[in-house]
Amino acid sequence: MPQIFTPSADTWPRVGVGLGIVAVTAAILLGAGLVQSAYVTSVDWVVDQPVPFSHLHHAGELGIDCRYCHAGVESAPNAGLPATEVCMTCHSQIWTGAPMLAPVRESLAKGEPLRWNRVARLPDYAYFDHSIHVSRGVPCVECHGRVDEMPLMKRGEPFTMAFCLDCHRDPAPHLRPPDQVTRMDWSDWTAERAADYGRRAMEAHHIEPSRLDDCGVCHR
Template structure:
């Protein structure tokens, strides 16, 4: 009876199976690495804006509170992007002829809104409410980083589901006094956690926050 397989067939089969396993493992590592990379999370990336607005200048330099421009952050799901009239409150008197502010003046003249591009955003299928986070004392820096140190706004956090779940499952360390949520420098808390460790736990009880329910799918996917 003729031999169907050559003597080396078994070796080739083993080699192909090994190669397939290596390719699969490499693919998993590649995908995992990509998902954690800045190319996927966009952490540290900036976006082109109609005006090169500097949070560093306006927040740290001039001391403007976040809520001055983001007017609905305390009362609605969205923080709100600055309307032209907010910009012109100051720039009708200062830097009135600055070339970089031409889009603002044109927006006012034509009565058309500035087309700001969101830097920090969750996917469209995710429900997020700014006001509830502000009311419970989650400070702006938790999600947006030290914007007072950003000449151009960059994404500070990945806004991936695991990142959100980590906070939902243990919100206490991220809670601060609600009347100070726009404060940028929390180094006295971060560098001395032993002095403030009880605050978050007390606020979780005071607000009736139930972390066991905050990772339910319906909280964010509605």
């Protein structure tokens, strides 16, 4: 019988297999990169809001405490979004004609809440309670990033399960004195100081990492 395959026939399958291997490897690497990328985790992606509220101005430059607006953070699962009245506490007197604040005034006049768009969001199967984290001294900045440096609100950390578990398995370096939870800049704390404080705080509060990564802690 004559030859079935052309002289190049042995090359093409080899090239094909080689390209296939390269493609699969590239796909795996791309996939691995993608799930950690800002595109998927939303880190640093600014979310459109009805009013371009600047945390940089209010929390950073004016130094207003986080809890002035997010009043529920110490006692409730949700930190709480401020009611329109909270904005108007000051803005009834200053920047009263600013076009930027028109939606706020309209909200107050109509009695309809502003519709802010969620920035920091956990999936519904994850149970999260702000109050316990705050009262044990997990500072805001650990999860939300340098909010005081964000002109427009964006997600500061990837809210992946790995992000939660990293801290739950080794909370010590992340803990701070509970009376300073809203402090943003901790650059004067060395790693040793943080670890030392964290160790003592864990002893004082009976924090046991071996229980903190039980499934039922977050998935209830």
